[in-house]
Amino acid sequence: MRERSFVLGMDFGGTKMALATADDTGTILHRADIPTLPDAQEAVSRALEVAHQLIDCTRTQYQSQLRRVGVATMGITRDSGVLLAPNVAGWRELRLPQLLHAAFPGIPVLIANDVKSAALAEFKWGALQGMDPGLYVNLGTGIAVALIASGRIIQGAHGASGEIAYNPLTEHDVYGVRDDVAPLEERVGGRAIQRRAHDELGWGLGAGDLLRRAQRDPSVRIWLEPILRTLSFQLTHLVIALDPARVVIGGGLATVHEVIFPYLRQSLNSFVPFPPELVTAHFARDAGLMGAIALALDGAQAVQGG
Template identity: 40%
Template sequence: MPSAQGPVVLALDFGGTKTALTVADPHGTRLRDRTVQTAAGQGARAGLERAVAAARTLLDGREPLAVGVSTIGIPGADGVALAPNIPGWGELALGRELALEFPGSALRLTTDVKAAARYEHAAGALKGCDPGLYVNLGTGLAVALVVGGAVVAGRNGASGEIGYSLRARADVGRMAADRIPLEDVVSGRALSRAARSAGSRQLADHIGEFIDELAFHLVNLSIALDPQRIVVGGGMVRSWGALHDRLRTALDAAVPYPPELEAAAHPYDAPLLGALALAVEAARTGT
C-alpha cells in the first residue's frame, strides 16, 4: 500500500538508448523523474533490472496504484516484437516481468510512438487534428496515425512501422536480410554511424540525402492518408530548422492537399507522458 506520503502512479519509457521514468500523483502531476541508460550491449534483462531499480528509488518505498509503460517495439504476452535495438528485448516477457515486480499495480503497456501520438493528440501539437500523423525521428523511425481521436493500431499492433519500408523497386520480393530497410538509413542511429565514418563535407551531404529520403516517404504517406497535420517528435527535432524547410518544400511540391507541418509540443518526452496518461487512466479504472 502507498505510504502516508500519498498514492502515486509510475510511468516508464523504454527506448533504444535510455529509459525515462516518472512518479506522479493519481492526477498525473509529476513528482520525481529519472533517466537511466539502457546499455543495450548488456542485454534486455540488465536494462529491465536497471529500470526497476531506478523506479524503486523514485517510489521511495511506495507501491504504485498503476504502472504505465511505453517501449520500442510492440509489447505482447510473450515478448516485444520488432525491437532489434536491444538484444533479447524480443524474447523478454515485459508485461509478465513487470507484473511480478509490481503485483498490486494495474499495468498498461503500449508502443512508444503510439503513446507519443496519443499524448500529442490529447494535449499537444496534434490536438484537434483529424486525421493527424505523428512521426518519430529518434534512435529508430516510425509513425502513428490518429483518426477520430484514436491511434490506429493495425491488426497486429504494427501500423506505422515504416522503418521496415522498401526503398527502391529492386527491393520488391527481397527478404529483410537481403535489403537495406528504411530505418537503417533514416534514423538517429543511422546518422550517428555516418557521423563516425564521414568528414564534415561528407556528413553534410549525407544529412541532405537523409532528409530527402525521409521527405520521399512522408510525401507518399501524405498522399495516401491525407492528414490535416504532420507532427515530428524525437531527438532529431533538435535540428528542426534544417528538417522543416526541406520537408515543407517536398510536401508543397507533390501532395495535392499539403498538410500542416510542426514540431511536436513535447518532442523529447511525449512517449513518457503517454505512458503516464495510461497509468493515470489505469489508476482511475483499476484495470
C-alpha cells in the same frame, strides 16, 4: 472519501530509460533517468529497482497509493517476447508483461509502443490536441509514425501500424524485415546517418551534430541532402494516403528541425492535394515518458500492441 493516488510511467528506450510518478493531471512528482544497460534482463531489473524507489518516495511524501502503471517500450510486446525491437540485446526474448506484473502485484499494468505512447501524450497535452486525423512522426535512432483518428491511436491488425522503418526505398529492393533489414531506417535513421558519416567521411559526429553543422557548413548540407530527400519522399507518400490535419515531428532529430523542415515543406506543398500543418512536438525530449503517464491515466484507452 476517495483515497489519494498516483500513477507510474516508465519509458524504455534504446539508450536511456526515464521513470516518473505523476498525479491525476499528469504533473510529475518524482523522476529518474538511467542508462539502458546492454543486457535486456539487467536493464529491466535496474529500472524496476528505481521504480520502486520512486514509488516509496511518492507514497511517503504525498500519502497516496500507486493506482496504475504505464510502460512505453520499443517494438511490439507479446507475452513471449518483443517483436521489432533489435536495438538492445535480448529484448526480443524478454517476457516483459510477466516481469512487470510480478513487480507490481495487483496493480494494472498497461504496455504500449514508445512512438504510439508519444503520440498519445501529444494528443492529450501537446501538438495533436483536437487533430482528427493527426500524424506523429518520430525521427531519431529509429523511424516510425503513429496515426490518431477519432480520438484513438490506430494499431493495425498486429499492432504494427506505423512501422515505416521497414519501407522499401525503391521497387528494386530485395531485403526487408524477413532478413532483419529495415531499409528506410538504415537510410535516414540517426544511427545510420552517424555510421555513414564515419564510413564515408571519417567524421565521428552524431546525426544531430551533423544536422546542426549543416546550418553553417554547405559541404555537410550537400552530403545530407539525398538523405533528407529520401525522408521527404517517403513521408509525402504517407501524408497523401492519410490526409492528416497536422503532422507533428518528434524524436531526437526534431531538435534540428530547421534543417529538415524546408525539405519536408517543399515536398508536401508540391505533391499533397491538401498540405497539412507541419510542427515540432510539444514534448521535445520526454514524449515517451509523458506517453507512459498518459497511458496509465487513460487506462481504459490503452494503446496495446507495442
